[in-house]
């Protein structure tokens with residue numbers, strides 16, 4: 001299929017890009033095009049104008065300041081994946097990225113584009129939610145920070161206004177001593193997850209869990225923190241019974257209905273298996 005007719009804008013400043021969005025109802029941002037262009041070809045998206053961010057300088061930088069990894073809007077997945085400074089302080093990013101599509105798609109697709117696309121089964125939104133990250137959005141009324149917990153509304157929908165551009169994603173650097181792990185089940189490598197779990201575990205000196213963060217994707221209409229499972233693990237030594245309690249506590253969060261990929265019951269099963277595996281891996285990495 002070919003896309004429907006659209007106009008094209010290639011601004012050189014954020015202000016001009018915001019102006020192109022706010023003055024053209026139905027205009028959409030184009031970043032790497034790896035999700036938007038297929039959607040247009042399938043006639044699932046019909047933007048009046050594509051506002052291409054490619055020529056705006058300064059959007060392709062990665063920096064680490066004050067314990068936060070700042071990822072510009074035009075940083076490709078692959079740039080973040082291969083950044084050794086990022087890997088030194090947050091190795092889970094590289095591990096998670098290996099599950100995002102395939103190298104040619106990661107060469108073009110952007111990290112921020114993935115967050116804005118907000119597929120409920122996508123890995124980078126899960127990572128942002130797991131680590132309490134945020135994005136910076138710029139619109140006609142100025143700029144604002146949107147916390148990950150407030151960003152994802154439901155499948156492919158965020159709280160970003162239509163005339164706002166997300167200029168940066170902020171991934172907090174995990175504390176020293178924190179152990180992080182991630183795993184997913186997908187039918188083929190590179191597909192979106194049928195279910196995925198990320199975990200962050202911090203321990204007290206006596207080996208009990210001082211902090212547990214668990215996030216999931218693929219199991220509902222957005223990436224979700226598993227608060228009841230986190231509570232079930234906190235203060236424990238992660239014995240088998242503690243892990244079973246965390247699995248039981250997660251069941252209510254698995255709201256995805258039966259679909260062509262999996263039944264709700266199968267997602268419940270997968271989520272339980274992944275929680276046990278990922279929490280054990282994160283705990284083994286916690287110092």
Ligand SMILES: Cc1cc2nc3c(=O)[nH]c(=O)nc-3n(C[C@H](O)[C@H](O)[C@H](O)COP(=O)(O)OP(=O)(O)OC[C@H]3O[C@@H](n4cnc5c(N)ncnc54)[C@H](O)[C@@H]3O)c2cc1C
Pocket residue numbers: 028029030031032033034035036037038053073099100101102105108109110111112113114115116117121122123124164165166167190191192193
């Ligand atoms: C075959 C295939 C397999 C894939 N598998 C996976 C997978 O397993 N996991 C996964 O997470 N992703 C997967 N993807 C998606 C891929 O990661 C995309 O690159 C990513 O989701 C979108 O990034 P993009 O830069 O290409 O965004 P685009 O396609 O350019 O944009 C996507 C959406 O976000 C909006 N947008 C983009 N940037 C901004 C911004 N800065 N401000 C405001 N709005 C913005 C656009 O308007 C559009 O609505 C797959 C894609 C393909 C084609």
